[in-house]
Amino acid sequence: MAFDGLLEGNSDQWAFGTDFDDPLAGLDVALPAALDPLEHARFCLGLADDALILSQRLAEWCSRAPDLEDDVALANLALDLLGQARLLLGRAALVDPAVVPVLPAGSPVPAEDALAFFRDAAAFRNVQLVELPNGDFAHVIVRLLMFSVARLELFQQLLSSADPVLAAVAARGVKELAYQRDWAGRWFVTLARGTSESRRRVLAALAGLWVHQAELAEAYGLSGGAVLERVFLAGGVAQPDSVVRVGGRGRDGMHTEALSLLLAEMQVVARAHPMGRW
Amino acid sequence: MTDRREWPLYEVFVRGKRGLNHVHVGSLHAADSTMALRNARDVYTRRNEGVSIWVVPAAAITASSPDEKDPLFGPSADKVYRHPTFYPIPDDVPHM
Numbered sequence: 001m002a003f004d005g006l007l008e009g010n011s012d013q014w015a016f017g018t019d020f021d022d023p024l025a026g027l028d029v030a031l032p033a034a035l036d037p038l039e040h041a042r043f044c045l046g047l048a049d050d051a052l053i054l055s056q057r058l059a060e061w062c063s064r065a066p067d068l069e070d071d072v073a074l075a076n077l078a079l080d081l082l083g084q085a086r087l088l089l090g091r092a093a094l095v096d097p098a099v100v101p102v103l104p105a106g107s108p109v110p111a112e113d114a115l116a117f118f119r120d121a122a123a124f125r126n127v128q129l130v131e132l133p134n135g136d137f138a139h140v141i142v143r144l145l146m147f148s149v150a151r152l153e154l155f156q157q158l159l160s161s162a163d164p165v166l167a168a169v170a171a172r173g174v175k176e177l178a179y180q181r182d183w184a185g186r187w188f189v190t191l192a193r194g195t196s197e198s199r200r201r202v203l204a205a206l207a208g209l210w211v212h213q214a215e216l217a218e219a220y221g222l223s224g225g226a227v228l229e230r231v232f233l234a235g236g237v238a239q240p241d242s243v244v245r246v247g248g249r250g251r252d253g254m255h256t257e258a259l260s261l262l263l264a265e266m267q268v269v270a271r272a273h274p275m276g277r278w
Numbered sequence: 279m280t281d282r283r284e285w286p287l288y289e290v291f292v293r294g295k296r297g298l299n300h301v302h303v304g305s306l307h308a309a310d311s312t313m314a315l316r317n318a319r320d321v322y323t324r325r326n327e328g329v330s331i332w333v334v335p336a337a338a339i340t341a342s343s344p345d346e347k348d349p350l351f352g353p354s355a356d357k358v359y360r361h362p363t364f365y366p367i368p369d370d371v372p373h374m
Contacts, residue, residue, distance in 0.1 A: 067285075067307065068306075069307065069317035070317075073320040076320050179319075183316060186312075190309070
């Protein structure tokens with residue numbers, strides 16, 4: 001279902017790499033009565049927007065990474081997150097259709113696209129960590145590490161979600177996030193134990209991004225920082241002091257100006273053609 | 279000055295879902311073999327091609343030289359009798 005548009009129902013044309021799985025195959029998409037639709041849609045939207053916005057930031061790295069291999073790796077991670085965003089936006093739209101922006105009558109734009117491309121910054125529910133502008137390679141590593149640690153922990157809990165769709169999304173996401181965390185963690189240790197310059201950069205990135213850890217931990221319901229502690233220890237990096245969240249939360253629609261600029265670039269073509277078919 | 283020496287080259291072998299053996303798919307650069315494995319996953323299996331990866335330092339491969347082509351391979355070029363094609367195959371042998 002999720003990949004029908006890509007494969008047109010027929011994967012025979014591919015020389016290799018067939019047998020793609022549909023994470024939602026055969027699922028009952030009805031929301032269990034125990035869950036409140038409004039609250040659940042809001043929850044899915046927050047997780048979707050985190051993935052969508054970080055995916056966009058990672059995509060900006062395309063052709064700019066230090067090596068071809070890391071360029072492809074970052075693009076892969078971006079596409080993993082985009083896949084999570086698509087499923088979660090679709091879930092939010094199905095559970096509470098009121099979250100979907102209204103488009104001109106007869107517009108063929110599907111709900112997930114309407115959510116991604118036709119909402120203004122204040123309607124986005126992502127945490128602020130993911131919207132910050134890119135920095136150097138150490139910056140993307142530290143951001144990915146913080147994000148993947150938090151998201152993997154939550155997705156592991158969501159495997160037993162009362163919503164079968166969310167549980168299926170989590171089952172797929174856990175594998176992706178495990179790789180993402182592994183990749184970012186290895187690079188973190190490599191940079192921290194590399195040259196004095198790479199260590200200086202990774203410490204600078206950590207100092208700059210750590211102020212957003214409190215908001216991230218709150219949004220993802222983090223219980224503790226055991227995984228991060230182990231990575232910091234392996235890299236010989238002191239655990240940064242815990243910070244108190246200041247200012248508004250992205251989950252309430254409070255964002256930095258960086259999000260508006262990101263959205264302007266991401267949405268401009270789709271918004272110019274609200275009747276467009278892609 | 280930044281040190282721009284390149285990372286060592288690794289050769290990548292991938293076994294597909296329906297394949298029995300690892301097949302050479304290309305090469306890449308990495309700082310060590312662990313990173314080479316991760317990079318191979320990202321560069322060569324992103325379209326669902328593989329279930330297993332080998333990486334080998336390119337420097338560890340001993341290859342035959344093109345200059346030796348004649349003495350190495352020339353002698354087998356006219357020995358058609360080395361193919362087992364001169365035997366009648368019994369009807370109840372399905373595949374040969």
